[in-house]
Amino acid sequence: MKIHVGPVAVPELEEAVRAAGAELGSAEEASALVWFGAGPERFAEFAHSGIEWVQLPAAGIESWVESGALRGGIRFTSAAGTYAETVAEHTLALMLAGTRQLHTMARAGRWEQPEGIRSLFGATVGILGAGGIGRALIRLLAPFGVRVLAVNRSGKPVDGADRTWAADDAEGVRELLTGSDFVVVAAPATAATAKLVDAGALALMKPDAWLVNVARGSLVDTDALVDALAAGRLGGAALDVTDPEPLPAGHPLFSEPRALVSPHTANPKSLLIPALARRVEENTRRYLAGEPLLGEVDPAAGY
Template identity: 45%
Template sequence: MQETRVAVAGTSFPAVRQHLEEMLPGAVVEAVPVELLRSGGCAAEVLVPAMCRIDAAVIDRVDGLRLIHQWGAGLDGVDIEAASRRGVLVANVPAGVGGNAESVAEWCVMAAIAVNRRLPVLQRVLRSGAAWGDPPGRSLHGRTAGIVGLGGIGQALALRLRPFGMRVLGVRRREDAELAGRLGLAWIGGAAQLPELLRQSDCLFLCLPLTEATRRLIDERALALLPAGACVVNAGRGGVVDQAALVRALESGRLGGAALDVFEQEPLDPASPLADRPDVLATPHIAGVTDSSYRGIARRVIENIHRLHDGRPLLDCVNADPAGAQASRDS
């Protein structure tokens, strides 16, 4: 295989570079700080975003760029139209490919247990030397889970919640009785059934991408529909939740807690009211950062690099020309 230059846009998620270096021998893989990328640019055939907005200005700074490949599914941070105008392909790795969905679903289960068992509070009790055996937590057994977004992650999560004895509901773009039966859900409603799902959800799981339709979908009105003491678990995108409304709901005591792996602005400001609340479990966008998930994603990215060199159509390319046109551009 010819030498490939891969630039990881940003210095977050260092395991991305490590996996590419290990699994793509002979390639030059460089992590480029965002500030340097915007001011001085770099030379690379493939650009992998790592918590960096890829807009027209960044694209123009990368000499020889042919492919922007998301390390995962979400492309809300990539200006696909700008890339297309410049003849640059854009591809992603869907959540159901390579083990990412399973890893994120595991995080959701862990997070729901931790929030309901009040893990952040328990850690403070242990460090303070206070009396043991308090505070009591809440069990998942017998409660209702509502999953908003039933793509790869939502489906993997549904299968993992049922053994805990939870009643599981779901909402996606359209009702799907067949999928509900296959996953063992009580029901799967369309978008119009979201208010009903919220009213019944002791644990609300958000597993959907950020689009104009989903931006701040969970706002003050939506949060008010949740039962008293409910928890919110967000492993989708931070912009799906109105964070200010979430803080108000927590401060009022109506919500039992929140588990957040994603935020409206990332990295999260350490001074954010969400950073140190005892009723919030906050993690730094690591729900899908596992050994199995990263190996699976790396295999798909590397497969597309091979396809790029061979002039073959890419897998999961969101702006691909027909195969002949793509091959012509690559020749």
């Protein structure tokens, strides 16, 4: 079995394929693709009847779902879970920056103690989409003695969470929103999660609560968030992803004193490639052995 890395060849990913015991080959002769360097619009150039498996480089695959590139007869795997620890680390950094008002002090330009400095210890943290990132975040939050409320697709209890509800449990989601000091958005971007946090959801949150989005910008209604922050109806928002993205210069979120924006850096390329290489090596080994693959995509669910 030969595996092709492309459209952009990455030495670390090619080495991961070889380390797993597979042989590299051209796209035409390969039975599997490790996709990197382009979106689904180029997939038709590489797909052929002999392709059995495609490893995608990202955890979020909404562009592949929307394009219709997820063809029947081909197994697709995402990088779901691959970057969980890195993104969870960034999430914790955003939460700590918010509680300590570091963003306010960084902008102040003068020696002045801001109001609203809080502690993360003993807080209640709600996680919308408690998958790999959520579980990694729960582990990082353990020393702070927080209470964790979680929502996931199945409603199956999440380790470390005090309460878990299914995503379609409206009362459970409402309880999470009303009871959390921090609401962390970490769910996949699908048609069902578009604008998951809208004006109604924001209105349910505590007036001093923080919204933290490390998933995709489409899960939050940006206009509603801007309005809530400007009106003082929310303690703050820490966003690593936005809608639109990139956020255009002059956007209100950049000047909003209650907002902290990082430019989609929770998983920078310097950390992405090594983590992806580990996933490629493991899934290639599993592919050769005929074992279940990590992160296999469910086209119907959209992730």
